Amino acid sequence: MKSPSFSYVRPSQLSEVLSLLQAQGDRVRLLAGGQTLLTTLNMRLSEPELLMDLQSVPDLKGITLTDQHLRIGAMVTHDEVAQSALVAQHAPLLTDAAPHIAHQAIRNLGTFGGSIAYGDPAAEWPACLLALNGVVVAVSARGTRRIAAADFFTGLYSTALQVDELIVACEIPTVSAQLWTSFQELARRHGDYAVVGLAAAARAHSTALQEVRLAWIGAGDQPLRSTATEQVLESAPLSEPLIAKAIACLKTELAPRADMTHSIPAKLHLSAVLLQRALNGLLASTSISQMSRNL
Numbered sequence: 001m002k003s004p005s006f007s008y009v010r011p012s013q014l015s016e017v018l019s020l021l022q023a024q025g026d027r028v029r030l031l032a033g034g035q036t037l038l039t040t041l042n043m044r045l046s047e048p049e050l051l052m053d054l055q056s057v058p059d060l061k062g063i064t065l066t067d068q069h070l071r072i073g074a075m076v077t078h079d080e081v082a083q084s085a086l087v088a089q090h091a092p093l094l095t096d097a098a099p100h101i102a103h104q105a106i107r108n109l110g111t112f113g114g115s116i117a118y119g120d121p122a123a124e125w126p127a128c129l130l131a132l133n134g135v136v137v138a139v140s141a142r143g144t145r146r147i148a149a150a151d152f153f154t155g156l157y158s159t160a161l162q163v164d165e166l167i168v169a170c171e172i173p174t175v176s177a178q179l180w181t182s183f184q185e186l187a188r189r190h191g192d193y194a195v196v197g198l199a200a201a202a203r204a205h206s207t208a209l210q211e212v213r214l215a216w217i218g219a220g221d222q223p224l225r226s227t228a229t230e231q232v233l234e235s236a237p238l239s240e241p242l243i244a245k246a247i248a249c250l251k252t253e254l255a256p257r258a259d260m261t262h263s264i265p266a267k268l269h270l271s272a273v274l275l276q277r278a279l280n281g282l283l284a285s286t287s288i289s290q291m292s293r294n295l
């Protein structure tokens with residue numbers, strides 16, 4: 001199919017974007033890398049009057065580091081995240097997750113902000129943002145809102161973003177030496193969307209884990225955490241029996257939907273496999289060996 005006709009504009013200033021959004025509201029559609037939007041236009045799932053291309057707005061680009069967080073501009077591509085030394089040092093979960101996103105050609109064009117705005121429950125960045133306690137920076141002519149990832153994703157492909165707002169960046173607290181992260185994913189073929197995936201983070205303190213955050217991909221209508229399982233993992237020093245207890249809890253806590261290829265029991269089983277892999281890796285790692293020496 002062909003897309004409907006629409007007007008096209010490519011502003012070079014953020015102020016211009018905000019004025020147009022304020023004036024035209026939901027008649028406008030923002031174009032980032034086009035890796036999702038162009039398909040939805042061609043299928044006429046989206047019929048905007050005006051397509052506003054964000055490629056020339058400098059405020060939306062670049063990855064920078066402040067005292068407290070890593071700031072990833074909305075128009076930073078998946079590949080730029082994958083190649084960034086700053087990201088590898090301060091948010092290595094993203095570096096681990098990036099190769100799982102689609103194929104190289106899509107990673108060259110698709111953007112961090114576009115993925116967050118689209119809010120696909122099977123996408124990698126939304127779950128990573130949730131696991132890392134990240135914040136979405138949304139701007140409109142009315143001002144700036146900083147929205148915690150936990151409040152940003154509100155349902156299937158829906159977010160807390162208002163019609164006159166755009167994402168300018170995401171902020172991610174920088175990791176400390178004590179922060180452990182792990183990215184795990186199962187897809188039918190490399191480059192396919194995940195059947196199920198896990199973005200995990202925790203602080204290793206003395207003999208136990210704290211602030212455990214298990215963010216799941218493809219396990220519900222939106223990226224979501226398994227908080228009961230997290231609590232199990234915080235209740236005692238990490239050990240094989242504790243991992244078994246956490247997995248038993250996960251199987252009662254997650255409620256994934258079946259998809260075209262996987263039943264609910266299959267998805268639950270695969271989720272348990274991913275959690276086991278992540279935690280086995282942690283148990284075997286140096287930090288935990290150190291922890292057990294302190295027991």
Ligand SMILES: Cc1cc2nc3c(=O)[nH]c(=O)nc-3n(C[C@H](O)[C@H](O)[C@H](O)COP(=O)(O)OP(=O)(O)OC[C@H]3O[C@@H](n4cnc5c(N)ncnc54)[C@H](O)[C@@H]3O)c2cc1C
Binds near residue numbers: 165193
């Ligand atoms: C074959 C294929 C396989 C894929 N596989 C995966 C995968 O495995 N994992 C994965 O995560 N993704 C996958 N994708 C999607 C890809 O990662 C896209 O890059 C991602 O969905 C975002 O698209 P985009 O940045 O090109 O944004 P666009 O397609 O341009 O926009 C997407 C949506 O976000 C809105 N938007 C964009 N930028 C902003 C902003 N700054 N503020 C507010 N709203 C904005 C747009 O208006 C639109 O509604 C795949 C895509 C294809 C075509």
